[in-house]
Amino acid sequence: MNATITNAKAFMEIQEEFGSFSKYIWNFVDGTPIKNNVKIYKEAPANTPLSDAISKDLKKRGFKFVGSTVIYAQMQATGMVNDHEASCFRYHEV
Template sequence: MEKHKCGWCVGDTLYEKYHDNEWGVPLHDDQLLFEFLILETFQAGLSWITILRKRENFRDAFHNFDYKMIAQYTDEKKDELLQDKGIIRNKLKVKSAVTNAQNFIKIQDEFGSFDSYIWNFVQGKPIVNTWKNHKDCPANTQVSDTISKDLKKRGFKFVGSTVIYAFMQAIGMVNDHEIGCFRYKEV
């Protein structure tokens, strides 16, 4: 018998694999947190499946999401990225990846790690919701509003509340699996 999954992922193998293995799993590794932050910022205004399909291209184009390298990207490197058909070629988003990498490092310097900074907003524990249907899940919350405002104050770009809520879902700060989903209790 097939396991019940959240309705948003059903029907696409890549989506289902991401849902089954990554989405909503609490992450505490700064490198992975940065990867998801960058992917979510590029997703702004697009569908997540578009980003998932280009994820490996992003990984190749952005030095495996090495934020220390990305923070030093030159204008020439940014121009090179804008020619890369494998990623989202948006000038403001490419520029923001560099700015966000620089600010990510500043947060690490201030808090010891980005993990310490971001998880402090939920006191180190995931918020567990009880959605019966993924369509009942909000696009943003007071917590994502607060994080968004703080990140913007720190100079981050493309970090609106909806983007941040999607980031929180992806990295397991919030468990938004449907209560009937097999992953709900696992994460």
């Protein structure tokens, strides 16, 4: 429970500094989603140097439980990175 409170406070600090958490997080990709060329979904990485960097920055800002794999999953979920298979109809739509 303490980590939840700590993360909420750090989240609000980022909102205040950047105007929104979205602006903060999308700055890492210059507002443009990364399109990976995944042929088979199993080839998609669990983390990347970028997710390492975001994780490190969040930890520096006081966040807890924000490892690189968790951050990469968040990047996939929010569309910062497109890991659809290149043959998937959603690949070009995303």
